[in-house]
Amino acid sequence: MPRQVFLYDPPDRFVAGTVGEPGQRTFFLQASAAGRVTSVALEKTQVSVLAERVDELLDELVRRTGGETAVPAVTPAELEDSGPLLPPILEEFRVGTMALAWDADDERLVVEAQAQVPDDDSPEDTLLGDDDDEDGPPLLRVRLTGGQARAFAKRALLVVAAGRPACPFCGLPMDAEGHICPRANGYRR
Secondary structure, eight states: OOOOOESSOOOOOEEEEEETTSSOOEEEEEEEETTTTEEEOOOOOHHHHHHHHHHHHHHHHHHHHHTOSOOOOOOOOGGGOOOOOOOOOOOOEEEEEEEEETTTTTTTEEEEEEEEOOTSSSSGGGOTOOTTTTTOOOOEEEEEEEEHHEEEHHHHHHHHHTSOBBBBBTTOOOTBBOOTTTTTTTSOO
């Protein structure tokens, strides 16, 4: 079966979002343009790391160019997006590997998310960005302007932070019923 590449250059919308209640949420990246919607599932930590790396990469670009770039230092208000994920939310695949790159010629941030591959495949067989691999795993590729990338990162960090509150002692997430705190060793102090 030929490799599926979901390309959005540029997307009308690219966001991270969730379905479900805190503690039971499923995280998604969702890209949409011209009536097409692609949703891929991933872990909370993947969303968090992706958002942090996007911000770090953009900050470094601003620093290196002395502010003479198409990348805004902060998220433009008109690009902020707090809306829900677009229906239908159909998981195309679960993300295994992600990559970021800056295309200096077009001044675009390229985000790639590739489907998980079985453990018996070697990393050399599944390089990101290798469109010549006819039998490779599905790939979502999104090309964002600097402003779109800032808006994505800001929203993604807010989505991650909107989960269960952290225990003040151990930092682990607490359920509505509480939790057994390893620092308290199960005893009240």
